[in-house]
Amino acid sequence: MSTASAASSSSPLRGIAPFLLRRLHSLSGILFGGYVLLHLAVNASLVENYRYDGLPTVYQQQVDKIHSLPFLSAISFGAILLPIIYHTIYGVYILINGKPNVADYGYTRNWLYLLQRISALVLILFIAFHYLAFKGTFNSVLGNEMHFVPSKATESTVLHFQQHWWIGWIVYPIGVIAATFHTANGFYAAGVAWGLTISARAQRRWGGVCVGLFLFATACGLTAVASAMTHKKVPPIDPAIPRVALPQVFPPAGPNV
Numbered sequence: 001m002s003t004a005s006a007a008s009s010s011s012p013l014r015g016i017a018p019f020l021l022r023r024l025h026s027l028s029g030i031l032f033g034g035y036v037l038l039h040l041a042v043n044a045s046l047v048e049n050y051r052y053d054g055l056p057t058v059y060q061q062q063v064d065k066i067h068s069l070p071f072l073s074a075i076s077f078g079a080i081l082l083p084i085i086y087h088t089i090y091g092v093y094i095l096i097n098g099k100p101n102v103a104d105y106g107y108t109r110n111w112l113y114l115l116q117r118i119s120a121l122v123l124i125l126f127i128a129f130h131y132l133a134f135k136g137t138f139n140s141v142l143g144n145e146m147h148f149v150p151s152k153a154t155e156s157t158v159l160h161f162q163q164h165w166w167i168g169w170i171v172y173p174i175g176v177i178a179a180t181f182h183t184a185n186g187f188y189a190a191g192v193a194w195g196l197t198i199s200a201r202a203q204r205r206w207g208g209v210c211v212g213l214f215l216f217a218t219a220c221g222l223t224a225v226a227s228a229m230t231h232k233k234v235p236p237i238d239p240a241i242p243r244v245a246l247p248q249v250f251p252p253a254g255p256n257v
């Protein structure tokens with residue numbers, strides 16, 4: 001298994017701090033993992049395709065519900081962004097201080113330990129790309145239709161994925177599998193870390209549940225990707241329709257009246 005941990009005696013952190021920071025890392029991973037599962041399940045509804053009867057698609061309805069939440073910026077900052085930012089920063093610290101040992105011990109858990117770290121590195125790049133691209137950050141370099149338009153959820157998602165073939169067929173499948181593996185394997189590890197799965201039998205059962213979660217979440221994510229790549233490409237969306245911008249903690253100042 002692991003041969004070194006960030007909370008080991010060689011850590012520059014002292015006292016109770018390493019334990020608490022580690023628990024917070026686990027908790028932030030569980031919180032964000034719950035969000036990832038929900039996010040992929042909602043995205044799988046893209047399989048419905050467009051509707052031509054004037055009614056909103058299931059995907060559009062879910063997006064509308066999310067965007068009508070009060071204090072959306074505060075919720076997304078506090079419950080989604082902040083946990084993943086902390087998880088990433090402390091995760092990098094763990095990566096730097098841990099030593100994989102699959103060369104000496106080739107057990108499944110040693111490989112899963114290594115894959116947890118490789119998927120973490122992939123996720124740093126993927127989450128940054130996914131988040132910033134949907135906010136339109138890369139529009140000038142990757143094309144003008146990369147941003148998400150909440151009132152045209154299905155159309156703008158299809159345009160985002162189909163901007164370049166490699167976005168939908170390479171970047172997203174790799175990102176989805178890294179996320180579902182890291183989440184499911186992380187849930188398994190968290191069960192042990194929080195003392196919920198002590199016995200070998202409990203670990204076997206929880207392992208089965210986590211494999212199920214991995215398969216379900218991967219199926220949802222890849223369904224969403226394949227749907228967005230195969231639905232008909234629509235014309236560019238009217239630039240006058242509001243897009244998603246980077247979260248604003250303070251709304252821009254209005255005109256002085």
Ligand code: HEM
Pocket residue numbers: 025026027028029030032033034036087088089090091092094095116117120121123124127179182183185186187189190191193
């Ligand atoms: C989809 C996004 C992510 C989710 C849902 C997630 C979730 C989790 C969960 C639930 C754990 C298990 C915590 C425990 O052992 O109790 C974990 C572990 C870990 N995560 Fe993440 N994580 C994500 C992204 C990242 C990123 C971007 C990094 C960047 C470095 C990272 C680094 C790590 C590391 C190093 C571990 C292993 C910790 C250990 O073995 O003690 N994770 N993650």
